[in-house]
Amino acid sequence: MTPIKKLDIFITKNFLTLLAGAFFVCLFVLMMQFTWRYIDELIGKGLTMDVFAKFFWYMALSLIPQAMPLAILLASLISFGNMGERLELLAMKTVGVSLLRIMRPLIVLMIGISGASFYFQNVTGPYAELQLRTLLMSMHESAPALEIPEGIFYNGIPNINIYVKHKHNETGMLYDVIIYKTDQGFNKAQIVLSDSAKLEITADKKFLVLQLFNGEQFENLQTGTSNQIRAYVPYDRETFNYKKFIIDFDSNFNVLDANAIGNRPESKNMKQLVAGIDSMTVHGDSLGMANYDFISREGDLGPVPSFNYVGYFPMVGNPAMNPSGGIIGDEATLSNNPDSFRLAKEKQEAEQRKKRNAEGEKAIKSFKAREAKVIAAARKIDFDSLVASLPASTRAQIVGHGHEISQQIMTDLEWQKYETEDNELMIRKYHIAWHEKIIVSLTCLIFFFIGAPLGSIIQKGGLGAPTVLSVSIFILYYIISTSGMKLAKEGTWEVAFGMWMSVMILAPLGAFLTYKANNDSVVFNPEAYRRLIHRVLGLRTRRHVARKEVIVYDPDYISLYERLGILAERCREYNDKKKLWRIPNYLNHFFYPQPDHEVENINAEMEEVIEELSNSKNAKVLYELNRFPVIFASAHVSPFANAWLNRVSGILLPVGLFLWFRMWKFRLRLFRDMKQIVSSCQKEREYINEILPQTDIKLEK
Structure with missing residues (x-):
């Protein structure tokens, strides 16, 4: 067993301190965002502090799995960024x-945190989610706190709209009150006008007592919903000095039964999710069988014939029989008996099955013969003339009856479609919840392998660059995860592929960054x-030759003059021989490439001439050297130096076509x-003649 060293303690202590701070910050941000979503359910309901405490407690428990990956990413970035900025990583690598x-040590810690996160989501998380959703539903159903404003209609009391012009806060009296009561329906609405009123709540907080003083009550006496316009509408008018209404208004906060939302996949552990998926799958199969039978009974609604074979062949259509003729229930029972008895039974069953099959085939042939006769006779009937011979009233009845039947069938089919799709949607939601418990815990480990090497690469600590990077990576993860979950929920993608897409993208990124950081490779x-x-797209690279400050040896212009002439002649011969403007052969360049040694030699000779001429002090010579092209000697022959890479890219046709066009571009x-080399060589020879006018060297035209 490897002993724990001081280095491990130092790194772990440094990381855990940052992780604790980052976790509480991330949890606080997520809690504020969640609270803002449900702010309407919290404000104006008269909730007590214990209800708020439960709400925030269960909310925190539910959001811990979401806050932990972001906290790990941020803490690892800051921790390793700080060590890189303080040169601690450099000191460790130096030794x-x-x-x-x-x-x-942090990898071991992350494995433990990932396991704890998985256990938390599978045990504590479902219970916290169930309690949180129960509280939210209870808050939504609870009555708002009674606070009647001035100058506007208030509809917080069921079936009553009340308007108060002025109220006295100390005595609780309401003045110039208008009340619309709709407890008997809008057609029999009651309007109450009162000079003053007082509203109180009973001791048990279940009823409101509304006392009215000096007013009138109007009630519409017209019943029914007739749209007939009348000149006068009867109504009842009542004048009162005192009137009292008792209104049902339960202002107590009552927690609903948790079983009402117990079917939410977020409130179940993995074992319950698997059981739910199995039960819904069985339910979906039963729905499919029911729909199959329904379509079979409806004749032409599907490819299944509506003839009843049971009368002729008892085994066909009998759900207790398996396709080979055996009784399913008997086989299940026999499997529990001793082998000898079961083998004897199976032998007897096989003989009976043979006999039944022979009788069944005979019955089916006889039935099909009779069926063919019936179909042939039906085809001889002229249905148009048969319908035309019926009375008009009968034809109308037939059409109406057929329309009713078709509408009923369409309604049944729509309902069956909805029921089937809803069942499939719930199955997908359960699968998503099952995968999510694994993925979120695994994300903690992946984010560490992204954050730690990234922090050592950027070598910046604090809350600046690490925070920006971590939030950017988390947003990328959130977009990928949400998109995959949405497509999986809709059934566009397989649930496993949609849910694991974020892992498939981020895990290679973490491995790449860890590899690069461990090898001290340059990433950014x-x-x-x-x-x-430039290399992939085949963009041209320009040559940069500048005048040297110190020149040890001057160029040998006489020998260079001859070498430039030879180089130009070789380039002319190469262009005439190779026909580079032609379309390259796809198979030869990808599967049987041949190196172009002639171009390699020309390029080597050109670079030697340029290197020697770069010692010149003449500005024209140096300027013309920059016009010599930079040649990739093998880019026009094959895309890669490795033979198997060439073959793989040639087989992958989209990639191969891109590389094939790239090779053609390099050939052109x-x-x-x-041509440019020939032109530059001639110019350089002219400049050399200008430098050495006293020699007998003459430029060949």
Whole structure:
């Protein structure tokens, strides 16, 4: 067993301190966001502090699995960023400690946290979710606190709209009151006008007592919902000095039964989810069988014939018989008997099955013959003339009856479709909840393998860059996860693929960053990525030759003059021989590539000439050197130096087509580059003649 070292204690202590702070910050942010979503259910209900305490407690328990991955990502980024910024990582690597060795105690810790997160989601999380949703539903159903405003109609009392012009806060008296009562329906609404009123609640908080003083009550006496316009509508008018209404108004907070929302997949553990999926699958199969029987009975609504075979062949259509003729219940019973008895029984059953099959085949042939005769006779009937011979009233009855039957069948089919789709949706939701419990706990480990190496790469601590990076990565994870979950819930994708898509994307990212950071590879170097993009897209690279401050040896212009002439001639011959403008052969370049040694030699010779001429002090010579092209000697032959990579890219046709066009582009570029080399060689020879006018060297035209 490896002993725990001081380095491990130091790293773990540093990380846990940051993890605790980041966790509570993330949990607080998520709780505030959740509270804001349900602020209407909390405000104005007269809830007590114990109800609020339960609400926030269960909300915190429900949001812990969501806060933990973000906290781990943020803490690992800050922790390793701080160590990189303080050069602690550099000191550890200097003495031979690799990044994976530095991460080892935290990896063990992350595995433990991931396991604890999974256990929490499977045991504590469902209970907390159930209690939280029960509280939210209870808050939604509870009556609002009675606080009647001035100058507007208040509809917080059931079946009553009340308007108060002015109220006295000390005595509780209401003045200039207008009341609309709709407890008997809108057609018999009652209007009450009162000079003053007083509203009180009973001691048990179940009823409101509304006392009215000096007013009138109007009631519509017209009954029914007739739209007939009348000149006068009868109504009742009552004048009173005192009137009292007792209104049913339960202002107590009553927690609903948790079983009302017990079927939510979020409130179940994995064992209950599997049991629910099995029961819903069986229910879906029974719905399918019921729909099958329904369509079979409705004749032409499906491909299943409506003839009844049972009368001719007892085994067909009997649900107690299996397809081979045996009785399912008997076989299940025989499986529990001793082997000898079961074998004897099976032998007897096989003989009976043979006999029944022979009789069944004979009965089916006889039935099909009679069926063919009936169909042939039906085809001879002219239904148009038969319908035309019926009386008009009979035809109307037939059409009406057929319309009613079709409408009823359509309604039944729509209901069956809804029931089937709803059952399939619930099955998918249960599958999503099952996968989510594993994925969220696994995300804790993945985020650590993203945050720790990323922090060691950027080497920046504090709350600046790490916070921005962690939030950006978490938003990316949230978008991918939410999109996959949505498509899985809709049935567009398989549930497993949609739910695990975020893991399939982020896990390779974590492995890549860990590999790069452990090998001290450059990850965030813009120049390296720019060169890679240039190379992939085949963008041209320009040559940069500047005048040297110190020149040890001057160029040998005489020998260079001859070498430039030879180089130009070789480029002309190469262009004439290779025909680079032609379309490259796909198979040859991907599966049988041949190296172009001639271009390699030309390129090597050109680079030697340029290197020697770069020692010149002449500005024209140096300027013309920059016009020599940079040649990729093998880009026009094959996309990769590795043979198996060429074959794989050639088989993957979209990739192969892109690389094939790229090779063609390099062939055309090489054709132009050879011409440019010839032109630049001639210019350089002219400049050399200007530098050495006293020699006998003459430029060949």
